[in-house]
Structure formats: structure tokens, C-alpha cells
Amino acid sequence: MDPDRVLDDIAPDALDGRVVLVTGGSRGIGYAAALELGRLGATVVLVGRDAARAEEAASSLVDLGHDAVGRGCDVAFAPAVARLRDSLGSLAAVDILVCAAGVMSGKTAKTLRTSSEEWHRVMGTNLDGVHHVVSVFGPGMAERRDGRIVNVSACLGRMSGPGTSGGLAAYRVSKAAVNAYTKNLAAELGNGRRGVLVDVTCPAHCRTDMGGPDAPRSAAQGAATAVWLAARPHDDATRTGLLWEDREVIPW
Numbered sequence: 001m002d003p004d005r006v007l008d009d010i011a012p013d014a015l016d017g018r019v020v021l022v023t024g025g026s027r028g029i030g031y032a033a034a035l036e037l038g039r040l041g042a043t044v045v046l047v048g049r050d051a052a053r054a055e056e057a058a059s060s061l062v063d064l065g066h067d068a069v070g071r072g073c074d075v076a077f078a079p080a081v082a083r084l085r086d087s088l089g090s091l092a093a094v095d096i097l098v099c100a101a102g103v104m105s106g107k108t109a110k111t112l113r114t115s116s117e118e119w120h121r122v123m124g125t126n127l128d129g130v131h132h133v134v135s136v137f138g139p140g141m142a143e144r145r146d147g148r149i150v151n152v153s154a155c156l157g158r159m160s161g162p163g164t165s166g167g168l169a170a171y172r173v174s175k176a177a178v179n180a181y182t183k184n185l186a187a188e189l190g191n192g193r194r195g196v197l198v199d200v201t202c203p204a205h206c207r208t209d210m211g212g213p214d215a216p217r218s219a220a221q222g223a224a225t226a227v228w229l230a231a232r233p234h235d236d237a238t239r240t241g242l243l244w245e246d247r248e249v250i251p252w
């Protein structure tokens with residue numbers, strides 16, 4: 001199998017006519033997800049802080065024959081996310097949201113050595129950013145009784161396994177909070193009974209600017225479960241409101 005195509009079992013037109021917004025879509029795992037979602041027929045809105053990079057990333061999808069636009073938006077700031085919505089016209093009716101934007105804790109990252117500024121920098125993007133985007137684009141999904149919200153978390157945020165075992169404090173706690181946010185929101189939306197699926201995934205350690213060049217997985221492999229969650233059909237047997245890795249449910 002082509003290492004950049006880890007989703008060959010999803011119908012190539014699975015997302016025809018759908019609008020997908022990917023935060024962190026300008027590079028890394030978010031970009032890999034955006035590319036695959038474009039290949040599945042979606043119109044993809046790629047969002048990053050750096051507008052030029054987001055537009056360039058979108059252009060590279062368009063060059064491949066996909067439908068995409070890029071937008072600069074710092075998701076840590078609620079007014080910026082409202083402006084993003086206002087700039088999108090008909091694309092503001094987002095069907096699928098992939099929240100992949102994230103930042104890592106700095107080097108001095110143990111709890112007792114984390115400054116308030118650093119704490120808020122990480123939480124601002126990793127946790128508040130998810131809520132800012134969900135609160136702007138989620139209500140439309142709830143009204144239409146149709147949608148997917150896929151948050152990208154990390155194994156470091158789990159309360160079990162390799163999770164919250166010390167260090168990288170703001171990052172780990174932000175991801176643990178994203179897990180809780182996801183479970184809580186899924187419950188509020190009836191765990192799929194009202195047409196909106198809400199899930200969270202751990203991509204595992206991937207070769208991106210954040211993960212570094214020696215990580216074992218490609219960005220595409222890290223994005224694969226998020227794309228599968230975004231594209232999978234919904235029926236009475238669909239499991240949702242859960243934490244996923246490699247298409248399997250894993251403990252929180």
C-alpha cells in the first residue's frame with residue numbers, strides 16, 4: 001500500500017458535497033487529514049495561524065484537483081474564530097470539524113515550573129481553541145442533526161496507559177481536558193442519537209514539526225483514524241463519544 005494512502009477502504013466519493021474544516025490544516029497531521037478528506041471529495045477549509053501557509057497548503061490540494069481554501073485564524077482567540085466564520089460564506093455551514101491545531105509545552109514543562117503565561121499559551125490553543133471552533137460551527141450541525149466533530153488529542157493526555165505520568169504539564173492536562181470535553185459534548189448531543197458524532201483520537205508519535213523527524217509514524221498514518229472517524233457512516237451500531245487509536249476504542 002502507498003504509505004501516504006492508509007485509507008484505501010473508504011469509498012473515494014464518501015465526502016462528496018460535504019464541507020470539512022480542519023484546524024491545524026496548514027501542516028503536519030492536520031494537513032495530512034485535509035489532503036485525505038479532499039481526496040474523499042470534501043470541500044476542505046484548512047486553518048492555521050499563519051494565513052500564507054494555510055493558503056499555500058490549500059493551493060497544494062487544489063493543484064491535485066481537490067476543492068480547498070486556506071484561512072489564517074488563531075483559534076485561541078474567540079473573536080478570530082467568529083471572523084473566520086464570517087469570511088467563509090456558504091462554507092460556514094461546516095459538516096465535519098477536525099480540530100488538530102495544537103502546540104507543545106515548552107522545555108521547562110513540569111507543573112511547578114510552568115509559568116502562568118506558558119500555561120495559558122498551551123491551554124489557549126489546545127483546549128480553548130477546540131471550544132471556540134466547536135461553539136461556532138457545532139450549533140449548525142446540531143440544528144441540521146448531521147455532523148462530525150473529531151478532536152485530535154494525545155496519548156500523553158490519557159488517564160491510563162502512557163498518559164498523565166508527569167512532565168509536559170500544560171500539554172498533558174490540555175489533552176486530558178480535550179478528552180473530557182469530547183465525552184461531555186458527545187453526551188450532551190445524545191451520543192450520536194441526534195445525528196452528530198463527537199469523538200477524539202490519539203495519532204501516536206508522528207513525523208511532524210511537533211513530533212520531530214525520528215518519530216515512527218508518518219503524518220498520514222497519524223491522521224488516518226481522524227479521517228476514518230470523519231468519513232464513517234452513521235447507523236444505530238455506531239460507537240461514538242469515545243477515545244480512538246488506530247480505529248480501536250482505547251481507555252481514557
Ligand SMILES: NC(=O)c1ccc[n+]([C@@H]2O[C@H](COP(=O)([O-])OP(=O)(O)OC[C@H]3O[C@@H](n4cnc5c(N)ncnc54)[C@H](OP(=O)(O)O)[C@@H]3O)[C@@H](O)[C@H]2O)c1
Binds near residue numbers: 125205207208
Ligand atoms: N506529532 C505528534 O507526534 C503528535 C502526537 C500526539 C498528538 N499530536 C497532536 O496532533 C495535532 C497536530 O500535531 P502536529 O504534529 O501536526 O503539529 P505541527 O506539525 O506542529 O502543526 C501544528 C498545526 O497547528 C496549527 N496551530 C497551532 N496553533 C494554532 C492556533 N492557535 N490557531 C490555529 N492553528 C494553530 C499550526 O498552524 P501554523 O502553521 O500557522 O502555526 C499547524 O498547522 C496536535 O493537536 C498535537 O497535539 C501530535
